[in-house]
Amino acid sequence: MYAFKAYRVENQVVINGRHKYRQGEVLADLLNQDFTKLKEKYEECLRLEVPVRYPDIGVPDDYTQMVYAVQTFFNYVDDMVLRLPVYRDFLKPEDTRPDGLINLLSSYPELFEEGEGIFFNEAHSGDCTFDEDIHGEEYDEEEGFEARERRRRHGKDGAVSNTLSGIVLTSFTPNNPEETYSVLVGQLNRRIVKLCDNYLALAAELLRVPYVYSDLLDDYIHKLPSLLQPSAVAGAMEAYFADREEYDKTHRSGVYERMGEKRGTSTTHEVMVYEDENGGTAKRLWEVTEHGSIGSFLYDEFFGGLETGRLPKRCAICGKYFLLDSGYSADFCERIAPGEAEKTCRDIGARKRYDEKVKNDPIWLAYQRAYKTHYARVSKKKLTKPEFAAWSDWAIELRGKALNGEIEFEEYVRKLKR
Numbered sequence: 001m002y003a004f005k006a007y008r009v010e011n012q013v014v015i016n017g018r019h020k021y022r023q024g025e026v027l028a029d030l031l032n033q034d035f036t037k038l039k040e041k042y043e044e045c046l047r048l049e050v051p052v053r054y055p056d057i058g059v060p061d062d063y064t065q066m067v068y069a070v071q072t073f074f075n076y077v078d079d080m081v082l083r084l085p086v087y088r089d090f091l092k093p094e095d096t097r098p099d100g101l102i103n104l105l106s107s108y109p110e111l112f113e114e115g116e117g118i119f120f121n122e123a124h125s126g127d128c129t130f131d132e133d134i135h136g137e138e139y140d141e142e143e144g145f146e147a148r149e150r151r152r153r154h155g156k157d158g159a160v161s162n163t164l165s166g167i168v169l170t171s172f173t174p175n176n177p178e179e180t181y182s183v184l185v186g187q188l189n190r191r192i193v194k195l196c197d198n199y200l201a202l203a204a205e206l207l208r209v210p211y212v213y214s215d216l217l218d219d220y221i222h223k224l225p226s227l228l229q230p231s232a233v234a235g236a237m238e239a240y241f242a243d244r245e246e247y248d249k250t251h252r253s254g255v256y257e258r259m260g261e262k263r264g265t266s267t268t269h270e271v272m273v274y275e276d277e278n279g280g281t282a283k284r285l286w287e288v289t290e291h292g293s294i295g296s297f298l299y300d301e302f303f304g305g306l307e308t309g310r311l312p313k314r315c316a317i318c319g320k321y322f323l324l325d326s327g328y329s330a331d332f333c334e335r336i337a338p339g340e341a342e343k344t345c346r347d348i349g350a351r352k353r354y355d356e357k358v359k360n361d362p363i364w365l366a367y368q369r370a371y372k373t374h375y376a377r378v379s380k381k382k383l384t385k386p387e388f389a390a391w392s393d394w395a396i397e398l399r400g401k402a403l404n405g406e407i408e409f410e411e412y413v414r415k416l417k418r
Ligand SMILES: [Zn+2]
Pocket: 315, 316, 317, 318, 319, 320, 332, 333, 334, 335, 337, 345, 346
């Protein structure tokens, strides 16, 4: 659902040829989203997917409520994707809700007892509840229910508009029609299944982000000293796959808890102009992939990132994900740290690292003491600033030698005190 094209060259990804991202940026952004509510609604829809099909015999009392619960999940997913990267770049509100469940059921009036209906002439929006949020004119008695098949408005270009028009039912009581309608029932049920599957698949792909990528990055990939050693990366992935297999044996895990796959894509190559960070332009060979869904795009983001080192990493101070640039290892992000006015996580983290070193390592402690003594000499005018700077450079070099074991500790301390 909601297909798009991703153009890739070097570290750039351009969505539908317009919206630029750095490779790995979309995955990092999605890792920082809260999908708790999406999971609740996903699981409710999963539970209702079978009961909401047109019943063989008997009519469940709460059929209409189930229809609205499923429609509410669809609306939630649509509203959410409009705010998410990639989707928000090309989807407009009117592109979503291509064929809602209520709309679909209303196009089979023969299968339901005559009930409440509303004549629609504007787009249907928001969460569905029984009485609220369905705008439109009251059903006109004179038109009769015979006219209630859905009439879709056609736009100027002949494209079918997603605006509802015609009669849309607001309550659904299956009337279990005789055999004559069995073909219609079969057709309706296939369409209900397809509709639910589309939304469930999209939600599962988003839920996979916290369930799969978060664990995989935190507990396997970023435990490695460097991302640029292919054999170490292979080892981490091997461990992940083995652990997942073990987990699946003992747990009934959901679809979204497993690594996805690259499905429904086709790739071509095109020569187009590339604009670098400094505004310079040059022709490049771009890889153009048409993705049927966000899942296959994220699969490329992750496995592409494994090759280049451009992957999201969880900040050790604020806990949010940030994007690592190729070959550069960092543990802290550059956002303002929690509870700070100006200092970033990277500032706080670097200071913390330094303090820990001083506390735990006599070489660092000796360096810090010598630094303070020499700095005090500057304020007492016993040492000029250039002399202090020269001393500082020399002391850092000496510290490096002590850390590498090139000079004895006693000799190091003696030299520092001079
Ligand atoms: Zn941070």
